[in-house]
Amino acid sequence: MKKIGIFGGTFDPPHNGHLLMANEVLHQAELDEIWFMPNKIPPHKQNEDFTDSRHRVEMLKLAISSNSGFKLELAEMDRKGPSYTYDTVRLLKERHPNDKLFFIIGADMIEYLPKWYKLDELLTLIQFIGVRRPGYHIETPYPLLFADVPEFDVSSTMLRERLKAKEPTQYLMPDKVRQYIEENDLYES
Template structure:
């Protein structure tokens, strides 16, 4: 049985923090593959501006190219929304019936897990939760266990640098004309420049 990581997100844009965390999760949790699941229309970001899907798809491909450990998954791209993590996991179990699926999330997402769509069903569907701590995530496992029984035995913390890098921060830096080049993989930086992404609206 292989252990496969499931790393979902809008990746707008994918940055070096994503790559470091995915790599550390794979190393520490013994993952043989990490599926990057690009979410076309995240339910929690409806109404917010988001880069078109085809451009984000190109950005993710550019970020992970050349690393055989990483693979782009179209499990959410090729089906209509809304896209919930529980449905994604159930579909992936059908695609990889012999493998263990380890869902990778940040500590902030773990804290908010009770607010997810069908969180108990999601917890049943995943074989493990790889939790990548983020600055200020304030995770209280005892409190969460009371709401989601069985959570504690599935959580595996990933000991990685607490990188204070986020996609929203990078978008703000670009819009504000601040330096951002080295927050991104080189090919992703080139695409952001080529498409003039995240710029403030020009008069």
């Protein structure tokens, strides 16, 4: 039985904060793997524009390529319409019945948990790992495990803005991802 952490997100673009968080959770929770799972259409961001799925997947492949404990899971990319965690977890449990799945969420999403689709059923299928983040006081009635991650203030939104303004992004994202962005003229103004 493998212990697998599922790390969902838009990863638009993936950055070193994502990698740092995943690596810390991998070791603190003693997981075998972290599966990065890009969302096609997250329910809480249905009205936002995202970079083409093909580019986000390629950037994520590049970002995780140097860590053998990181894998890519495309279950949500293959789905049409909004991706609800409950539906995805049911699918992954069917595909991997002998593995124990953990779902990694940031402090901001812990506060949002009461609004999650079929949360009570989801809690019977998976264990959540909450990542503590500065500025968030975490209180929850839900049975979460927690991981502490060193503070690294970077976000995909900030990177898109910096890229659009032609500001430096070195040390904020993997070099391979930055090169891919430049080669494909992504996030241009």
